Amino acid sequence: MSEERLEKKKTIELRKKHVGPSCKIFFSHDPIKIVRAKGQYMYDEKGQRYLDCINNVAHVGHCHPDVVKAGAEQMEQLNTNSRFLHDNLVLYAQRLQATLPDKLSVCYFVNSGSEANDLALRLAWQYTGHKDVITLDNAYHGHVSSLIDISPYKFHQLSGVEKNQSVHVAPSPDVYRGKYRVDHPDPATAYADEVQEMIHKVQEKGGKIAAFIAESLQSCGGQVIPPAGYYQQVAEHVRKAGGVFIADEVQVGFGRVGTHFWAFQLQGEDFVPDIVTMGKPIGNGHPMSCVVTTKEVAEAFMQTGMEYFNTFGGNPVSCAIGLAVLDVIVKEDLQGNALRVGRYLTNLLEKQKEKHPLVGDIRGRGLFVGVELVKDRLKLTPATAEAQEVIYKLKEQHILLSADGPHRNVLKFKPPLCFSTEDADLAVGHIDNILTELEVALGLTLHNTLNVENENSKRKLPTEENGHQYPSELAHSNGSSQGVPQQTKQTKQAKRLKT
Amino acid sequence: MSEERLEKKKTIELRKKHVGPSCKIFFSHDPIKIVRAKGQYMYDEKGQRYLDCINNVAHVGHCHPDVVKAGAEQMEQLNTNSRFLHDNLVLYAQRLQATLPDKLSVCYFVNSGSEANDLALRLAWQYTGHKDVITLDNAYHGHVSSLIDISPYKFHQLSGVEKNQSVHVAPSPDVYRGKYRVDHPDPATAYADEVQEMIHKVQEKGGKIAAFIAESLQSCGGQVIPPAGYYQQVAEHVRKAGGVFIADEVQVGFGRVGTHFWAFQLQGEDFVPDIVTMGKPIGNGHPMSCVVTTKEVAEAFMQTGMEYFNTFGGNPVSCAIGLAVLDVIVKEDLQGNALRVGRYLTNLLEKQKEKHPLVGDIRGRGLFVGVELVKDRLKLTPATAEAQEVIYKLKEQHILLSADGPHRNVLKFKPPLCFSTEDADLAVGHIDNILTELEVALGLTLHNTLNVENENSKRKLPTEENGHQYPSELAHSNGSSQGVPQQTKQTKQAKRLKT
Numbered sequence: 001m002s003e004e005r006l007e008k009k010k011t012i013e014l015r016k017k018h019v020g021p022s023c024k025i026f027f028s029h030d031p032i033k034i035v036r037a038k039g040q041y042m043y044d045e046k047g048q049r050y051l052d053c054i055n056n057v058a059h060v061g062h063c064h065p066d067v068v069k070a071g072a073e074q075m076e077q078l079n080t081n082s083r084f085l086h087d088n089l090v091l092y093a094q095r096l097q098a099t100l101p102d103k104l105s106v107c108y109f110v111n112s113g114s115e116a117n118d119l120a121l122r123l124a125w126q127y128t129g130h131k132d133v134i135t136l137d138n139a140y141h142g143h144v145s146s147l148i149d150i151s152p153y154k155f156h157q158l159s160g161v162e163k164n165q166s167v168h169v170a171p172s173p174d175v176y177r178g179k180y181r182v183d184h185p186d187p188a189t190a191y192a193d194e195v196q197e198m199i200h201k202v203q204e205k206g207g208k209i210a211a212f213i214a215e216s217l218q219s220c221g222g223q224v225i226p227p228a229g230y231y232q233q234v235a236e237h238v239r240k241a242g243g244v245f246i247a248d249e250v251q252v253g254f255g256r257v258g259t260h261f262w263a264f265q266l267q268g269e270d271f272v273p274d275i276v277t278m279g280k281p282i283g284n285g286h287p288m289s290c291v292v293t294t295k296e297v298a299e300a301f302m303q304t305g306m307e308y309f310n311t312f313g314g315n316p317v318s319c320a321i322g323l324a325v326l327d328v329i330v331k332e333d334l335q336g337n338a339l340r341v342g343r344y345l346t347n348l349l350e351k352q353k354e355k356h357p358l359v360g361d362i363r364g365r366g367l368f369v370g371v372e373l374v375k376d377r378l379k380l381t382p383a384t385a386e387a388q389e390v391i392y393k394l395k396e397q398h399i400l401l402s403a404d405g406p407h408r409n410v411l412k413f414k415p416p417l418c419f420s421t422e423d424a425d426l427a428v429g430h431i432d433n434i435l436t437e438l439e440v441a442l443g444l445t446l447h448n449t450l451n452v453e454n455e456n457s458k459r460k461l462p463t464e465e466n467g468h469q470y471p472s473e474l475a476h477s478n479g480s481s482q483g484v485p486q487q488t489k490q491t492k493q494a495k496r497l498k499t
Numbered sequence: 500m501s502e503e504r505l506e507k508k509k510t511i512e513l514r515k516k517h518v519g520p521s522c523k524i525f526f527s528h529d530p531i532k533i534v535r536a537k538g539q540y541m542y543d544e545k546g547q548r549y550l551d552c553i554n555n556v557a558h559v560g561h562c563h564p565d566v567v568k569a570g571a572e573q574m575e576q577l578n579t580n581s582r583f584l585h586d587n588l589v590l591y592a593q594r595l596q597a598t599l600p601d602k603l604s605v606c607y608f609v610n611s612g613s614e615a616n617d618l619a620l621r622l623a624w625q626y627t628g629h630k631d632v633i634t635l636d637n638a639y640h641g642h643v644s645s646l647i648d649i650s651p652y653k654f655h656q657l658s659g660v661e662k663n664q665s666v667h668v669a670p671s672p673d674v675y676r677g678k679y680r681v682d683h684p685d686p687a688t689a690y691a692d693e694v695q696e697m698i699h700k701v702q703e704k705g706g707k708i709a710a711f712i713a714e715s716l717q718s719c720g721g722q723v724i725p726p727a728g729y730y731q732q733v734a735e736h737v738r739k740a741g742g743v744f745i746a747d748e749v750q751v752g753f754g755r756v757g758t759h760f761w762a763f764q765l766q767g768e769d770f771v772p773d774i775v776t777m778g779k780p781i782g783n784g785h786p787m788s789c790v791v792t793t794k795e796v797a798e799a800f801m802q803t804g805m806e807y808f809n810t811f812g813g814n815p816v817s818c819a820i821g822l823a824v825l826d827v828i829v830k831e832d833l834q835g836n837a838l839r840v841g842r843y844l845t846n847l848l849e850k851q852k853e854k855h856p857l858v859g860d861i862r863g864r865g866l867f868v869g870v871e872l873v874k875d876r877l878k879l880t881p882a883t884a885e886a887q888e889v890i891y892k893l894k895e896q897h898i899l900l901s902a903d904g905p906h907r908n909v910l911k912f913k914p915p916l917c918f919s920t921e922d923a924d925l926a927v928g929h930i931d932n933i934l935t936e937l938e939v940a941l942g943l944t945l946h947n948t949l950n951v952e953n954e955n956s957k958r959k960l961p962t963e964e965n966g967h968q969y970p971s972e973l974a975h976s977n978g979s980s981q982g983v984p985q986q987t988k989q990t991k992q993a994k995r996l997k998t
Contacts, residue, residue, distance in 0.1 A: 003576060005586040006862060014589035018596055019581075020607040020797050022807035026582045033584035036576045040625035042583075046850055047730035055579065063575055076562055077502060077535045079784035080554060082518075083525045084541075085532035087504040089511035097517055109518040110788040112811060118643040143809060145645045156620040157805045217582035285578035287610040289785040298519050306656045310642060311556060311779055312611060312786035336579040 003035035004045040018314050027395055037062030040416045040423055041399070053401045053427055055355050055412040056368075059254055059281030062327040070324035073318045075260075081311060082109065088319035095326055096290060099261045101272045106298040108291040109314030113250035113279025114142030116289040120246045120275045121146055123293055127300040128242050130208035134198060137172040138221030138406045141213060141248055150213060153220050154256045168202055170195045172218060173226035175381055176361045176372060182390035188343075190313055191226070192233030199241045199279065209243035211275075216263030219251035223370025223404025223412055244297065249269060249432060250279030250289070251368075255329050256417065258339030258366025266365060284325050288318040289432075334417035335366075346426040356435040357444045358383055366478045371431075373413040375442070380406030386438050393434045503533035503544040525901075536561030537921055539915045541899070552900045552926055555867075555913040558753055558780030559827040566783045569823035573816045580810060581608065586817035587740055594825055595789060598760045600771045605797040607790040608813030612749035612778025613641030615788040618807075619745045619774045620710065622647055622792055626799040627741050629707035634820050635669040637905045639718030640712060641745055648711060651903075652719050667701055671717060672725035675871060676879055679825035690725070691732030698740045708742035710774075715762030718750035722869025722911055723906025729765045739785045743796065749778030749788070750867075754828050756914065757838030757865025765864060783824050789793045789816040834865075843864035844912065844923040851927060855934040856943045857882055860978060866918055870930075872909040874941070881906030884935050892933045898926050 003248045006014070011033060015025075032050070034042045039061040042050045052058070060067065069430040074088070082089055093107040101403060110116050125131060133150055135141070140153040148154045171179045173191040180187040199209055212234055218224035235245040252263040253276075260266055264273055274297060279289040301308070312318070329335060345366055349371055353359040360374035360383075373383035373390070387403040394401050402412050411431075415423070439445070505513070508534060514524075522531045530550070533541045538560040541549045544621070564667070564943055569652065571586070581588055582650055592606040609615050624630060634640070634742055639652040647653045647661040657842060670678045672690040679686040685726075698708055717723035734744040751762040752775075759765055763772055773796060778788040811817070828834060845863055854856040859873030859882075872882035872889070886902040893900050901911050914922070938944070 007589065008584065011584050011586055011589050014593055015584065016607055018589060018592035018604060019813075020605050020792075020807060021801045022797070022803075022805065023581055023607065023813075024808065031584050034577060034579060035585075036580060042577075042579070058579065062579070062866070063577065068571070068574045071574055074565070075570055078533060078541075078562065080533060080557065080561070082522055085507065085514065085524065085530050086534075087510055087512050090510050090517060091504065093517035094513055094646075105517060106519050107517055108522065112809070113612065114616065114809075115611065122644055123648075130523055143807065144614060144643050145621055146643065148621075154805060158803055200855075215988045240721065285811070285814060285818065287814075287964075293519075298521070302520045304521075306521065306653060307523045308519060308642065309523065310611070310613075312784070314518075315784060315786075317784070318786065355517065361801060365855070479706045 004033070005050060008033050018326060026400075027392070032395070033225075040419050043289075044088050048398060048479065051399045051426060053399060053415045053419070055400075055416060056251060056256065057285050057325040058282045058416045059256075059284050060325055060332070061416045061418040062285075066328050066331075067286075067321055067324045069223065071286060071321045072316055074229060074320035077316070079315050079317045081309075082308070082314040086126055086319070087312045088316045088323065092314075092319040095323060096292065097349075100276065100292060103272055103294050104276055104292045106293050108308065108310075109243070109292075109318065110289050110310050111112055111287050111312050112289050113248075113277065113315075114144045114147055115310070116250065116277035116279055116291045117213070117246075117248060118139045118144050118146050120213070120248075120293075121150075123275055123291070123297050123301050124211035126245045126304055127244060127297045128208070128210045130210035130242055132166045132168060132202050132207040133343075134168045134170055134195060134196075134202075134209065134212045134238070134243075136218065137169050138215050138218060138224075139172070139213075139215060140220040140248075140445050141215070146374050150411060156406075165361045166207065168198050170198050171210075171446045172221055172224055174218075174222065174224045175371050177222075177228055178224075188227040188235055191230055192237065196237040199237055203241065205251060209238060210239040211246050212238040213245050213246040215248040215251060216266070217252045217257070217365065217368060219368075219412070219414070220378060222372065222407075222410040223363060223368065223400045225365060228267055231264065232271045233272075235271065235273070244274035246275045247273035248277050250277060251414070253278050253329075254281045254325070256281070256333030256338055256343050256368050256414070261335060263365070263368075270464065272376060280423050282325065283318060283321045286318060286321045288322060290322075318471045319470050321382060329417070332418070337419075338366035338417050341419050341421055342369065343426070344421045345369055345419075347425055348428040352432060352435065355432070355446065356439060357446055358386055358435050358439055359441075364413070367413065367417055369413040371413075372405070373411065375444070382409035384409045385410060386442075389438060390434050394427070394430055397430045399430055400415055401427065423464060430468075435459050503532070505783065507532050507544060508841040516653070525899075526891070530925045539722055545734075547669065547897060549897045549899050550925060551810050552898060552918070552922075554899075554915060555750060556779045556784050557987035558755075558783050559831070559833060560915045560917040561784075563783060563827055563984050564825075565784075565827050565830075566823045569819045569980065570785060570816055570882060576815070577942050578814050578816045580808075581813040582808070582885070583699055585818070586816050587814045587815045587822065591818040591821050595791065598812075598825075599791060602771055603775055603791045605792050605794055607809075608817065609788050609790065609809050610786050611641075611788050612747075612810050613643045613646055614809070614812075615749065615778055615790045616640045616712070616745075616747060617645050617774050617777035618790050619645050619712070619747075620649075621723075621745045622774055622790070622796050622800050623710035623745060625803055626743060626796045627707070627709045629709035629741060631665045631667060631701050631708050631742075632777050633667045633669055633694060633701075633711045633742075634666050634709065635717065635720070637717060637723075638712075638714060639719040640672075640714070641749075641826055646949045654664070667697050667705065668677045669697055669711075670721055671720055672729050673721065673723045673860065675777070676721075676722075676724055687726040687728040687935070688732060690729050691736065693731045695736040698736055698959075702740065702807065708737060708740040710743050710745050711737040712745040712747060714747040714750060716751045716756070716864065716867060718867075718911070718913070719903050721769035721906075721909040722862060724864060725766075727766055730763065730772075731770045734770065736771070743773035745774045745776065746772035747776050747859065750913070752777050753780045753824070753924055754834030755836060755837055755867050755913070756863050757841050760834060762864070762867075769815060782817060782820045787821060796838065816927075828916070829963065831917070836918075837916050838921060840918050840920055842870065843920045844868055844918075844927070847923055847927040851931060851934065854945065855938060856945055857934050857938055857941075863912070864916055866912065866916055868912040869904075870912075871904070872908045872910065874943070879936065881908035882907045885941075886910060888937060889930060889933050893926070893929055895911070896929045898929055949975060
């Protein structure tokens with residue numbers, strides 16, 4: 001095909017030679033070469049179509065013609081820095097602002113979610129005059145050095161590296177697997193109290209809180225939906241300590257959650273962060289992003305006297321693309337589609353949970369959905385290898401899904417917002433089949449787990465109450481054509497699969 | 500005009516309301532609204548043409564049709580992340596590598612010069628296991644927090660902020676105004692010895708050198724051309740201490756210096772950095788950049804086990820654009836043009852130096868040229884207000900130039916590489932007129948400075964040897980229609996003019 005310029009073997013060979021080996025590829029033992037894409041579909045060099053359930057960057061659909069046209073036309077006319085006046089910049093800032101609470105009125109345009117979160121930290125440090133930052137366990141906020149420091153998802157991988165002493169990790173507000181669960185009378189308050197306690201400890205040691213930062217819904221951390229009211233209480237504690245609240249919308253913003261344009265708005269009208277950072281979906285793949293904050297924070301940042309200049313940030317092409325993305329979201333009611341298809345998908349998956357013991361939890365908002373696989377609904381033993389097996393088998397069926405979370409056992413749906421109910425049917429149908437095969441291999445049946453599950457959703461049972469032992473994975477490895485040893489091998493290769 | 504969607508007044512009003520006040524604009528009292536650009540020319544909303552002497556980002560010329568076409572076509576086809584195989588990524592990596600010494604063979608694609616320099620630090624820290632970084636005085640390496648720490652150009656502006664204890668600032672190898680000058684028998688060794696001494700001091704205090712980082716030619720720091728052989732000696736000292744040499748080519752790479760594709764190559768064939776970072780010109784305005792390093796450094800970075808993923812970095816659109824930029828540089832012999840027109844421009848400016856006492860120094864390579872203005876060629880008193888006056892007067896003539904350096908007295912030429920000898924004539928002609936007017940106002944004449952200059956180029960004269968007193972600026976402020984008070988006012992407004 002004309003889109004392919006090299007044989008796949010040659011592409012792989014050159015990549016090994018000239019691209020940093022830390023830059024991982026999906027399905028490294030048999031990677032996919034994608035040459036074109038449209039909507040929610042990607043196509044390989046042989047013309048094979050893949051259903052894309054993971055690319056939240058291609059927010060309004062791959063290669064959306066309106067976005068391409070806006071970018072191409074502006075590229076022809078002008079692409080320069082923001083030291084000259086340009087209407088695209090101010091019109092885009094105005095449009096973005098209109099999606100946010102009034103208080104969040106000042107924009108800084110940058111090139112990536114990482115640049116946005118780093119700037120958010122700089123704003124917080126400068127505004128508060130404080131240094132300490134509270135982040136959530138399993139959080140991922142970006143790849144520049146200051147953000148590795150506040151991303152336990154990343155720095156937990158490093159052994160023997162000194163943790164930044166002014167970074168403090170609060171428990172992830174995960175009501176399925178976390179410290180306080182659905183059976184807790186008030187997990188929002190319980191998790192917020194943890195933050196308050198952490199603040200007190202920091203202060204006792206002479207620290208001063210600059211910011212609390214959290215993804216409005218944790219993505220890499222395992223598609224975690226914090227209990228409603230949690231952020232309000234955290235914000236109160238943090239502000240009392242002189243800090244600010246940074247909501248990281250890089251993964252989940254721009255209508256993905258369906259009911260709201262921003263995921264932080266799920267917490268209620270009474271919650272307004274001090275700083276919001278954006279990224280991935282903002283330009284449908286074009287490298288751009290934004291930080292929005294209050295006038296007070298922006299003015300304090302200016303008081304340093306230090307200019308903020310970002311060479312590419314806010315250039316007319318990026319802003320034209322950003323405007324086109326906002327237009328398409330409205331024109332095609334993609335937020336509404338996220339809500340409708342998201343509900344449809346979640347319902348389908350709930351039925352899978354009723355049917356498959358491996359499905360421990362379904363959680364999501366709009367087209368941001370997590371399916372947590374467990375080998376034991378009581379002990380919540382992560383079904384890590386099984387999650388990888390699902391991903392690999394789906395790939396064979398030409399469906400792209402990924403698994404993430406601290407145990408890599410959470411299947412992540414975050415497709416382009418044009419995802420349809422038919423797409424949901426297709427994906428879940430295949431998942432159903434794969435899970436059935438896996439459960440046969442593992443000897444997991446529904447009746448020996450569901451009762452426990454019903455109890456467990458109300459309170460934590462001690463292991464003894466259940467009594468029975470699940471057959472071990474290995475004991476059944478020979479009884480299935482899938483073969484668990486194969487899974488293990490694949491798992492190792494797929495270990496770093498994520499988006 | 501159709502390209503203008505808002506009245507200029509409205510654009511300014513919205514910008515004040517919705518764009519961070521730290522994001523400065525050129526000529527803030529009367530900013531320019533640019534609506535289109537082509538080659539080395541930019542056009543305002545009234546169709547007025549400006550000659551662009553400063554946009555080194557629009558490297559192959561604003562809106563180059565080949566680059567626009569490559570970007571537009573690829574945007575239509577596919578724009579996704581580097582976890583899928585794509586030929587553009589590997590072909591581009593191969594092409595970039597071919598411009599560099601063999602040893603520099605592994606690429607990491609990112610979105611900005613800042614992301615590139617931050618990653619360079621991460622690579623250096625990981626490879627060496629050390630933490631301390633040596634940077635040059637007046638250096639600027641980017642806007643993310645780790646780079647503010649190593650950018651004296653930035654952090655010198657902050658009062659009362661704690662300097663990062665593992666960052667050490669060596670003297671800028673400026674042979675005009677620096678510690679060792681043209682009259683020194685061996686300034687390269689003298690400046691390199693300063694670095695060696697700094698390394699010893701760091702080690703005595705228990706520090707360990709991870710990296711020395713420098714722009715191959717300092718840009719914001721005042722268009723400084725280090726003496727040949729300096730980097731070789733520095734690299735030897737730094738490597739002996741277990742550190743690496745990072746060459747920051749963000750401002751000066753991709754053929755700008757004329758004789759070579761990379762500015763670090765000016766130091767000689769025997770100099771190869773361990774890490775090279777790229778930025779601004781790489782995508783002719785498209786947000787992209789790259790870090791290239793050795794196999795050894797890349798493998799050490801992988802040993803952490805931590806994946807490096809950059810959402811937008813190395814996407815097929817960025818790589819298509821990057822490839823098109825490389826093609827145009829070759830096809831239009833822009834490196835050759837930089838050499839020819841750069842020499843022509845430098846010769847013109849040298850004649851200005853012979854004619855105008857305000858011109859203290861002309862330095863440059865290819866189309867990267869600095870004109871340092873001084874009020875006194877003996878004392879090197881920076882002609883800061885005068886430099887701003889030149890910039891403002893040039894703007895009135897529709898010529899865009901900027902002034903930078905620690906004293907904001909160095910006029911910076913770094914135009915698109917399609918800059919012509921006619922453009923050089925036009926710009927220098929206007930500079931000539933403006934300098935003449937300024938010198939009349941200041942009472943500066945050639946005969947009372949040139950003799951000193953001739954002496955001074957060989958050795959430093961004590962003030963007494965010259966004897967005469969230059970008339971003060973203020974004494975002459977009433978004798979000219981320009982009026983110095985006006986200059987002072989403008990200077991204040993223009994204080995942050997830079998690119």
